[in-house]
Amino acid sequence: MDTIKALLNDILDIDFIQGTVSNPRTKDGVLKIKVRPVEMKDGLYFQCESFTKTQAFHENLKAVDAAERLTNAMSEFRQMQLSTRDMSYTVLVSKKGKVTIQKKKQSGEVKAAELSHNRSKRYILTEGIVVPFLKDLGVMTEEGRVVRSRTDKFRQMNRFLEFIEDILPQLEKGRELTILDFGCGKSYLTFAMYYYLHELKKYDIRVIGLDLKKDVIERCSRLAEKYGYEKLSFLVGDIADYDGVQDVDMVVTLHACDTATDYALAKAVGWNARVILSVPCCQHELNGQIQSETLAPVMDYGLLKERFAALVTDGLRAKYLEAAGYDTQVLEFIDMEHTPKNILIRAVKTGKINPDAQKEIAECETFLNAAPAIGKLLCSDHE
Structure with a gap:
């Protein structure tokens, strides 16, 4: 696993875009981990979002701790996808623990990651697009904005x-x-x-x-x-x-x-x-x-x-x-x-x-x- 840790220590910086740890060896416990950079008051962190069958858990870790967390996770997973502004990586771990790292240069210009800690969530019903029933039920205005007092209903x-x-x-x-x-x-x-x-x-x-x-x-x-x-x-x-x-x-x-x-x-x-x-x-x-x-x-x-x-x-x-x-x-x-x-x-x-x-x-x-x-x-x- 040392090669995985070395890779993570090298790329977990301001140019890191996102990563996904997937294909677990068992269906119990954590099924997937997503990681992205976030800017907080005291510097750059990496948000690790772990998904079980019914829940999601968040950790905001400094680069060295995130590298340790993801490296340890790979003992329970078969694959990890990572991308930076310059390169994309596929990390594969065999049944016997053999590590293979494939890398490919990004084609074209890649935008920097959105570093906001409270990144806006993707909604199926989107603010700004007028939906007739939402307007009549008092959730949206004529312009498609969500009525402030109905924000919780919109999220629900x-x-x-x-x-x-x-x-x-x-x-x-x-x-x-x-x-x-x-x-x-x-x-x-x-x-x-x-x-x-x-x-x-x-x-x-x-x-x-x-x-x-x-x-x-x-x-x-x-x-x-x-x-x-x-x-x-x-x-x-x-x-x-x-x-x-x-x-x-x-x-x-x-x-x-x-x-x-x-x-x-x-x-x-x-x-x-x-x-x-x-x-x-x-x-x-x-x-x-x-x-x-x-x-x-x-x-x-x-x-x-x-x-x-x-x-x-x-x-x-x-x-x-x-x-x-x-x-x-x-x-x-x-x-x-x-x-x-x-x-x-x-x-x-x-x-x-x-x-x-x-x-x-x-x-x-x-x-x-x-x-x-x-x-x-x-x-x-x-x-």
């Missing part, structure tokens, strides 16, 4: 679309896809989803938004008609009772309160939905059930018990989906500074059932004296 919509972007390979083109949005509310994200998939990505989709508030549904229906979104419709209805479709490709449930999320998940499983995106809300059910003397140091404090119960609720929901044949992730929806309701459950139908899921669920429920609605609903569906 973009984050949600990033989750959809990740699952695009699961959505077929060439046929109409049916997407249900339970508890759509004012439908900021429903309109964003339709706009992204239909207008930008050219999918043939039919989106149905369902909510109990009649006045909200009427307003959303008027807006959909105004924009000519012919396959976007809104209905007044309850998640538990809805049976207006037979086949569904994707189910979205955002902030459906308490067990309404469970009804939506159970419906999605019953329809064999290919994709499920769920942001739970107000998980009260297990807070009234959980009993454990062993966990008394937590359970004796109402606030801690409430938060613990919410995490258990969502963990069991995710595990029940695994038991139903879904590849399931629990992801951060948006930074805590923007909203406390920041967990998203993303599930993709694979048909491969986690063989340990049911056992893990049973042991957890027995230990905590818990019987969540999702378990009862899925069991009743299979009886």
Whole structure:
């Protein structure tokens, strides 16, 4: 690894553009590392961004420390791509640890890296481009600028679309896809989803938004008609009772309160939905059930018990989906500074059932004296 360290020590300077460490030897832990230079108050640093399956971690390191960090990482990876203003490098590490470094002179003039620590993020919905529904929903001005008080909503919509972007390979083109949005509310994200998939990505989709508030549904229906979104419709209805479709490709449930999320998940499983995106809300059910003397140091404090119960609720929901044949992730929806309701459950139908899921669920429920609605609903569906 000394040759890798020597290379990094040589090129980690003001002319460095970017680097990527990829192709891990195992799928556990860090899957990729990106590095770029950043200018901070006390000089030049190198930001190493490490990605796991569900999270990203940042470190800002001086050149010598960044070289050490990346060199050590290469014991767990097969490849590293590096570029400077003059050269590009490919570093390959074989199974036996043999290091090969390929280098190539950059063709043409290469711009220096953007050194701002708070580099502006690439958004799917871009400020400056007027989007009609964003204007009418009060997120954008007539000129396409994001309304300051709606910045968090703008970020939330973009984050949600990033989750959809990740699952695009699961959505077929060439046929109409049916997407249900339970508890759509004012439908900021429903309109964003339709706009992204239909207008930008050219999918043939039919989106149905369902909510109990009649006045909200009427307003959303008027807006959909105004924009000519012919396959976007809104209905007044309850998640538990809805049976207006037979086949569904994707189910979205955002902030459906308490067990309404469970009804939506159970419906999605019953329809064999290919994709499920769920942001739970107000998980009260297990807070009234959980009993454990062993966990008394937590359970004796109402606030801690409430938060613990919410995490258990969502963990069991995710595990029940695994038991139903879904590849399931629990992801951060948006930074805590923007909203406390920041967990998203993303599930993709694979048909491969986690063989340990049911056992893990049973042991957890027995230990905590818990019987969540999702378990009862899925069991009743299979009886």
